[in-house]
Amino acid sequence: MLTDFKKHIDKFAQVSDEEFDEIQKFFDIKNVAKKENLLEEGQLCRHHYFVLEGLLRKFYINEKGIEQTTEFAIETWWMTDNIAYEHKIPSEFYIQAVEKSKILYITQDNQEMLLKAFPIMERYFRFVYQRAYAAAQMRVKYLFSLSKEEFYFQSVNRYPEFAQRIPQYLLASFLGFTPEYLSEIRKKRIS
């Protein structure tokens, strides 16, 4: 199970098996049930989550009382409320398991201790954040440049493994439209 985490580190930084044995001690593992919340609005955001198995989503509840999904994370993706996590402040978000999931997690204090003890992990996390930031920048471009319909089909084409696993009503929420609208444009494309 943790071999997937080791493999992910190996993509960006060189860590020996002996070092990895020490590194993994900074983390814990948690099994979460489908629809279980790892974080709720108003709670201090204490953890950074790495998906070993399963699927997480991040959402907030808007002024109409509706859950607005802003992000998903599948295997080998990291997820947290980064501002709340770094500054140890209450979160405006929920993080919830979409499927039964197995999650590796670390506290902010442990992450800081890990980085002091194994500076090579700065390189690993630098790449993690760099890639996540680059993806977020492209997302802003797409939010401006693509119609909702184009954005949906591009998301499905670029991330087919997502589109198959994510319930349609959550995908609709992530894309910023109603399940009815999503069902309409899918029918249009098929016909």
Place this chain on the structure above:
Amino acid sequence: MLTDFKKHIDKFAQVSDEEFDEIQKFFDIKNVAKKENLLEEGQLCRHHYFVLEGLLRKFYINEKGIEQTTEFAIETWWMTDNIAYEHKIPSEFYIQAVEKSKILYITQDNQEMLLKAFPIMERYFRFVYQRAYAAAQMRVKYLFSLSKEEFYFQSVNRYPEFAQRIPQYLLASFLGFTPEYLSEIRKKRIS
């Protein structure tokens, strides 16, 4: 001038004056005129830019031929097309000086050499990307949750130094509306 860069590093990582003398050799400085392009669509994105003095913006030209601004950077902010820079591929963006500016910049190869020679800079860039990613995540939330009008007034209130320096037509573009609409909501607020 470079003391501002040194101060910015000091916020996140400890670097001695002797180390900084070596670190700065990996960078070059460029003076750019107002409206000069540092990067154009279709060019390989070779540089990562740090604003010493002035103001940059990033934009792309949409299918209607209109410049859509997606980002600004003022003093001590980094800017590049991160995907194109990391993968050394042609960019879909322009990066342009909004004001006469003084820019510190580094190539991707030099940044990689710098990180090998001074691993402490991994920590610095990890923080740079972590904060930028956190800000981008909040921006996605605001794009969903705020009306265009709320987003405008929130941006002006949170970043008054931006609102004063950025020409109104560029601010309108960044917020995704026309200069006419911006002028309308500003009048409404004043009256």
